[in-house]
Amino acid sequence: MTATVAAPEPREVARRVPIIRGYRFELAKLLTQWRVRVLIVACWLAPALFVAVISQQASLPVDTLFGRWMHATGWAGPLVLLGFSGSWALPLLTSLIAGDVFASEDRLGTWRHLLVAVRSPRRIFVSKALSSLTVILVLVIGLVVSSTISGLLVVGNRQLIGLDGHLLSPGNAAGTVFLAWLCALAPTLALAAIGLLGSVALGRSPMGLLLPAVVALAMQLVQQLPVPVAFRLALPGYAFISWNGLFTSPAQLGPLLIGVIVSLVWALVATGLAYFIFVRRDFTNPTHDGSGRLALTAGLLPLVVLLGVTTAAVAPVTGFGSGIDQGKVQRAVAVEFAHLYRLQTKQLNRADVTEQQLQSAAECTKGGDQVAAQGPGNDWRCVVSWHIPGVEAAGSAIYQLDINPLGRYVADGDGPKEVNGFFLVRTPSGDEPNPLWQFDGNIELLPVN
Template sequence: MTATTTAPLPAARPVALLRGYRFELVKLFAAWRIRLLILACWLAPAVFVAAVSRQSSLPVDTLFGRWMNASGWAGPLVMLGFAGSYALPLLTSVVAGDVFAAEDRLGTWRHLLVAVRSARRIFAAKALASLTVIVVLVAGMAVSSTVGGLVAVGSRPLVGFDGHLLAPGDAAGQVVLAWVCVLAPTLALAGVGLLGSVLGGRSPLGLLLPAVVALAMALAQLLPLPVAVRLALPSYAFVSWNGLFTEPRQLGPLLIGVGVGLAWAVLATALAYVLFLRRDFTNPAHDGLGRRAFTVGALPPVALFAVTAAVIAASGPALGSGIDQDKVQRSVATAFAHLYRLQTAQLNRPDVTEARLGATAACTKGDGLVAAEGPGNDWRCVVSWHLPGVEATGSAVYQLDVTSDGRYVADGDGPKEVNGYFQVRTPDGDQPNPLWQFDANVELLTTTKG
């Protein structure tokens, strides 16, 4: 009798990450809802911006909305404001919030594990594929809205958020940078979607969680919160990108917002990864990771929020609203000086530098009966300036509506020939008097230089 020996079979090697990534990407792009989203993001913004830019009634309550028929670069910024509030949270919910739950509903986890042979590579492939789709959707909105604005209006100079004029090349660079910056809070919501998809199993938790978190943070931004709390929210970069369009640029709040958004993205994705590796894939009736997993998933983001707020509060004066009399006066005077020069050029008057104009503002709140600080629609500012060669000092009155995030709308209240409503004839068509109404903002942190 001859003894035979059987050689051990070689261990099965996991599928390469690149192959798994391509497989997950094909699955995502094959879904009808993803195809519909891509089509909408690459076509609808262009149609919307082009149509609105041709109207006489503009969305003046939206950032840069009042400039949509004056510069093609205002369109993508209007779309960016809309996307940060509504579109991007919904996109992350549909893409990242369902990437794991779909396998639970279809019962395909065991087949996928047999094919790939590595839970770690499955998670990495799904996370990277969802990130790719989200970037494609965001890029589509940015490119489409830019094309719509440039085709409808043209590449003209853009009036910045404090009234200074940006050349078309500078405006283009700032628009691109603004869209890049909002990727940070978008990735934070995507990480929250991945976490919800892992935790929820077959339930629609992953689909709902990013939208609910985004809605809660948007409502929080409307409240008179301390600056440290406001900046610690991962959605703040959806608001602070307007600091790119001031002179000097207000980079402090924007950099903090981007950093907080990226920190949330990393933390939420890491939590999703750890919890995904701990789940039992042998149970076909799996329907979520239970209450303990929800607690584990919720505590680290809350701790990160608390630590971030404490660090921001300790690093500077960030416990109040960040809106005070000096900041409002400085902001109104700066914006008025910039727009006065724009009006002077439109009316073909001799140019005057802002230094020689010497614009100042005296602002009160509530007719001086309350402390001149914090948001409200009861701010009143009297702007004074002096033209060279003229003995009299000019003055104009503005009523301000200041929101909790520092943005305000200044409404001219006379004299009519200075800041009243009238049409100014320009080479690009009739435009409203630029000193009639204007948008600007108060930097909530201590003034930073770009």
């Protein structure tokens, strides 16, 4: 009689949850939070209300780029909102979404349950990163769509005046506005990656939630200082500013491309650091709340090194000065004056002239010849001259310029009164804003031929 040994039953090997299922699960978790739902509703409704209210007011936000044109075209509204969002809204949104996506599990103590269900820290990281990115994109799209529709409905689909005075047709304005918002996604991704890094490295600490907003505020403060242009462009938030170059002719693409590339590099590096810290975390310890030493050595120090590397990389292209000199200022003012003079000519129903016929030129000084004519300041003074065909005497106008360290300037007319002395000009159809009275411009900080 022979004994038979029963073969052991094969064990079922627990399968890891696919990334797509983990992504849907994390996305559902985010969308069920009341805070996220409020943000989505606000981003899809508040910009429309903001643009509609501002466009109907008598006083416009002239201290903001394109704010003075919100009565003239609906395409100015989304640009004004873009300037505000780059400074405040987008850093705050990335803080609330990406800065909390990992820390929320620490507060709830659900890491062990999540690991048992998913069985892969790597897939958890990817799922959480993709879900937070999806929500941020939904919020950004809401800002764009809401402000654009409101501006077009309230003001109209009209021409937009660029930052050098040239006119953009409604079709060109639409494409350029959306391209500007698309470029702003690069620094938004960089801030979101910094938020992921803070959420992973700092755990429950509120600093992880606030990190993108704090970093964005620090970069804003640095951008207002007279730092070298190489250091300015090496900061990941510069693409929130360099989209201004899209609204000149020809477009100032150099600073924009550098800003976008630097932002994307920062996004990749910060995400990689967050992943490195996360997959090496000890999830068996329920009291673990981030390692301060690891956050310093694998989080902060690599980013400081990255800032030095990006500064050294762009320095040969940008130089180490302010990027603002007399020649650039004179060219920018002369070109913009010629474009806006033609616009005023059409308002007054005069014979049209071309920029070549006007032969406009500018002579600019800084501080009354007491200091070198370079760098930012509110003590720039320009005398613009031009020629009208058939008239022997040349015309001239005076402007006081306030140029900030970013290259943006505001030219304030200082006479003669027939050209730029009054806010309004009398036209055959009634009083209209005088385009030569006060105008915004942009100076490219990179060396130009």
